[in-house]
Amino acid sequence: MSVPKYKEIIDVLNEELGGGKLHQGDKFYSESEICSRFNVSSTTAVKVLNVLQQQNKVTRITGKGTFVAKENHKSVVLYTDLNMSNGHSEGVKVLNVEIKDDKTVLKKMGLHSSDKYLKVTRIRCIGEKTSQYSVSNIRLDYIDKNKLDDDSNFDSVYSRIKEDVGLDPYKLPYTQKTTISKVKDSNILNYFNRTNNLYVYQERLTYLPTVDSSILEYAYTYKLPEFWGMETESVFGGNI
Missing domain, CATH: 3.40.1410.10 (Chorismate lyase-like)
Known part of the structure; x- marks a missing residue:
């Protein structure tokens, strides 16, 4: 069974979030940027952003855009x-x-x-x-x-x-x-x-x-x- 496109995109973006390409507080990809990069509809791009927000990976601020969440994820701490x-x-x-x-x-x-x-x-x-x-x-x-x-x-x-x-x-x-x-x-x-x-x-x-x-x-x-x-x-x- 094939993986839904939005899940494939989420996996790619999660790799970038966890791999150091994007850092806490950085500006994240917009809806239009996701549409253009992955050649998907606006509906799919919105779904991707909603899931990432539910995972607490990104924060969406009205009038400013989407940002990488400031909360730590799987960070090494004592x-x-x-x-x-x-x-x-x-x-x-x-x-x-x-x-x-x-x-x-x-x-x-x-x-x-x-x-x-x-x-x-x-x-x-x-x-x-x-x-x-x-x-x-x-x-x-x-x-x-x-x-x-x-x-x-x-x-x-x-x-x-x-x-x-x-x-x-x-x-x-x-x-x-x-x-x-x-x-x-x-x-x-x-x-x-x-x-x-x-x-x-x-x-x-x-x-x-x-x-x-x-x-x-x-x-x-x-x-x-x-x-x-x-x-x-x-x-x-x-x-x-």
């Missing part, structure tokens, strides 16, 4: 999670450890619809306050099933995996997305004992060191903003 406990004691409570077969999660993890996985639900507290609610969905074959009877065995999911199979998840590749969101599930909200203000929401996929990059863990976390911080450093400078 990243540090900041401990915001301010000297208060920290603790973890395991709420539940159970074997599940939710089809949505199985699909997210690339597992067969007949497979099962381990779901570990925990909260983290700073002092007397719940600061984090997290769920880790893990491939069952990386957990010693003899440990499932005692929830305290899962205070640290990564330590559990390392002890059971000798694999250190902290050294595995992962992708993580961080956004600001409201908690829609009232059961989760109850643990925070507060009104539904905005929370830091993180979703992470941790990959196994295999040829097909199978997924070891699919995790998601809600955090109170006052207990979350990050610091990044780049040798390439920044942008304003």
Whole structure:
């Protein structure tokens, strides 16, 4: 099956954006320039620009044109999670450890619809306050099933995996997305004992060191903003 023309153009332009030909804040190609360069209609050119804007690769400013987005994309930076406990004691409570077969999660993890996985639900507290609610969905074959009877065995999911199979998840590749969101599930909200203000929401996929990059863990976390911080450093400078 042939690739639609607009997708071919997007691939070409993304290569230019990622290859150093165009830089953050540079003037981007106009609708007419795309039409002329790729011999396509105005409708196709508009679609290309709309998709690139949705991907946050370009910014369209009324009356001025289209520009390369100033936000960083796949930039190499030094990243540090900041401990915001301010000297208060920290603790973890395991709420539940159970074997599940939710089809949505199985699909997210690339597992067969007949497979099962381990779901570990925990909260983290700073002092007397719940600061984090997290769920880790893990491939069952990386957990010693003899440990499932005692929830305290899962205070640290990564330590559990390392002890059971000798694999250190902290050294595995992962992708993580961080956004600001409201908690829609009232059961989760109850643990925070507060009104539904905005929370830091993180979703992470941790990959196994295999040829097909199978997924070891699919995790998601809600955090109170006052207990979350990050610091990044780049040798390439920044942008304003």
